Amino acid sequence: MSVRFLPAGDLAVLVEFDEEISVEVNTRVRALEFLIQQKGLAGVVETVPAFRSLLVYYDPRAVGYDALCAAITELLPQAGTAVLPPSRLVELPCCYDDAELGFDLAAAARRLGFSTGELVRLHSQAEYLVYFIGFTPGLPYMTGMPERLTIPRLETPRTKTPAGSVGIGGTQCCVYSVESPGGFWVLGRTPLRLYDPEALEPILLRPGDRVGFRAIDRREYDAIAARVDARSYVPVIT
Amino acid sequence: MIKILDPGPQTTIQDLGRVGHLRYGIPPSGPVDRLAFVLANRLVGNPDGAAALECTLAGPRFEVDAPCAVATTGADMPVTVNGQEAPGWATLALQPGDVVRLGPARSGVRSYVAFSGGLDVPPVMGSRSTYLRGRLGGLDGRALRRDDRLHAVAAPLPRPWRLAPRAVPAYGGEPTIRVVLGPQADRFTRAGIGALLESAYVMLPQSDRMGARLSGERVAHARGHDIISDGIALGSIQVPGDGQPIIHLVDRPSTGGYTKVATVCSFDVGRVGQVKPGQSLRFRAVTVDEAHRLLYLADAIFETGLREEIA
Structure with missing residues (x-):
């Protein structure tokens, strides 16, 4: 596996692994991040994992570029699954069967040649891996979808997708964390908040988490949403 | 207490920013022009990271109900106290009932107003x-409104001083912004990089704290403008399919899927944030080593010989 160091200005270096989206490559990224945190590498300010790269922000007053790259290089041989702590499994209740919430479900099912029930079953039975969080606060980039659900992104992205919308596009699944533009097919919506600026912990998911969707009906959706509003809902995390 | 009589177009509370949350998609925020921000705080005797106001294109009008000191820095917004002209980049002692106004910027975009003691709002995520965009921090995660009331932490009045006039930055003209090429410079044609480094780019009005949008000669891609999404550093110059550069600032998305041709050096990011819509700028490439030498030099200049006592 090849690794490249690319400067991103005077305060950051991009550590780039193989040019592919895969669990193997992403695991190395997260393992490297974990090692950097664990060793407390001198001069490192913060890190941003993505599919196949780790952006390392550093303070050049505390560490030089070459010294930092050398220190990271030393960690690379250990950067694999073995060093990562066990991941969490987070349950996201999701209401698919409601035209207001899962507004692309019927169209996506037609496009893929399934019944809506079959699409819901396939989507909700899979286990997803959070590669990283990015773009908007708390938004997880996930894969793990059955191959049969691979679907091109919307031809015309919509300008507003409600927060909580569960979407699929390409081989990926995502949950919109705030209302934002989007090109994914929205199959359903979770009543949980992936980003809640008023909560003690504003972000629900972390890089490396596993995610399972539990299909719920509209009544349960409304009930959980009310408890989320009242701050009495505790997400199921194991 | 500070009563906001007129908030100005976009006035927000900022400190030096939220570190460590980019991995959750939360940008650092903080002042676009860090240098001007820190100087405002130092002029009123505050620690560098005390919370102060960032004003955009025109400033607020506010009234204080207790003795305090304020200082304004950054964009050249004419300052008045009770209608009387007052200097920027200097400590101003205020009495109860004094009304301060910052007019529309004559040059620059963002000005900073620091209050002795610093603004007292609860920290969110540090x-x-x-x-x-995330409705987070400051005053209920929003820009100031008319009739908002702010509080400063109680603090002794500072000894007044002003910035030596030679040290006051000029924001007019066509600044040269230093960049380090990459991380994806190899995804552009030689002509595309040449355009970036040899022609002038005009600031567009839709620029904000997330990104400075520029218009000029096309920065042409060699092979597509999409990449596998990766982290976006402060100052990243992202070039989407239309070949027009966007410089990512303090409220940037943490990751993105467009190629980034170069990255503005940290010490020039504030200067980018002071370029008005319609004003132009140029880029010059430096190596990482040069950038670090320039950074140490900027630090040294900043820490020495700026001060001038007011009798």
């Missing part, structure tokens, strides 16, 4: 900075 910072008092406002992140508007």
Whole structure:
């Protein structure tokens, strides 16, 4: 596996692994991040994992570029699954069967040649891996979808997708964390908040988490949403 | 207490930003022009990271009800106290009932107003900075409104001083912004990089704290403008399919899927943030080593010989 160091200005270096989206490559990224945190590498300010790269922000007053790259290089041989702590499994209740919430479900099912029930079953039975969080606060980039659900992104992205919308596009699944533009097919919506600026912990998911969707009906959706509003809902995390 | 009589177009509370949350998609926020921000705080005897106001294109009008000191820095917004002209980049002692106004910027975009003691709002995720898109921090995660009331932490009045006039930055003209090429410079044609480094780019009005949008000669791609999404550093110059550069600032998305041709050096990011819509700028490439030498030099200049006592 090849690794490249690319400067991103005077305060950051991009550590780039193989040019592919895969669990193997992403695991190395997260393992490297974990090692950097664990060793407390001198001069490192913060890190941003993505599919196949780790952006390392550093303070050049505390560490030089070459010294930092050398220190990271030393960690690379250990950067694999073995060093990562066990991941969490987070349950996201999701209401698919409601035209207001899962507004692309019927169209996506037609496009893929399934019944809506079959699409819901396939989507909700899979286990997803959070590669990283990015773009908007708390938004997880996930894969793990059955191959049969691979679907091109919307031809015309919509300008507003409600927060909580569960979407699929390409081989990926995502949950919109705030209302934002989007090109994914929205199959359903979770009543949980992936980003809640008023909560003690504003972000629900972390890089490396596993995610399972539990299909719920509209009544349960409304009930959980009310408890989320009242701050009495505790997400199921194991 | 500070009563906001007129908020100005976009005035937010900022401190030095929220560190460590980019991996959750939360940008650092903080002042776009860090240097001007820190000087405002130092002029009123505050620690560098005390919370202060960032004003955009025109400033607020506010009234204080207790003795305090304020200082304004950054964009050249004419300052008046009770209608009387007052200097920027200097400590101003205020009495109860004094009304301060910052007019429309004559040059520059963002000015900073620091109050002795610093603004007292609760820190969120370790910072008092406002992140508007995330409705986070500052005053309820939003820009100031008329009739808002702010409080400063009680503090002794500082000894007044002003910045030596030779040290006051000029924001007019066509600044040269230093960049380090990459991380994806190899995804552009030689002509595309040439355009970036040899022609002038005009600031567009839709620029904000997230990104400075520029218009000029096309920065042409060699092979497509999409990449596998990766982290976006402060100052990243992203070039989407239309070949027009966007410089990512303090409220940037943490990751993105467009190629980034170069990255503005940290010490020039504030200067980018002071370029008005319609004003132009140029880029010059430096190596990482040069950038670090320039950074140490900027630090040294900043820490020595700026001060001038007011009798």
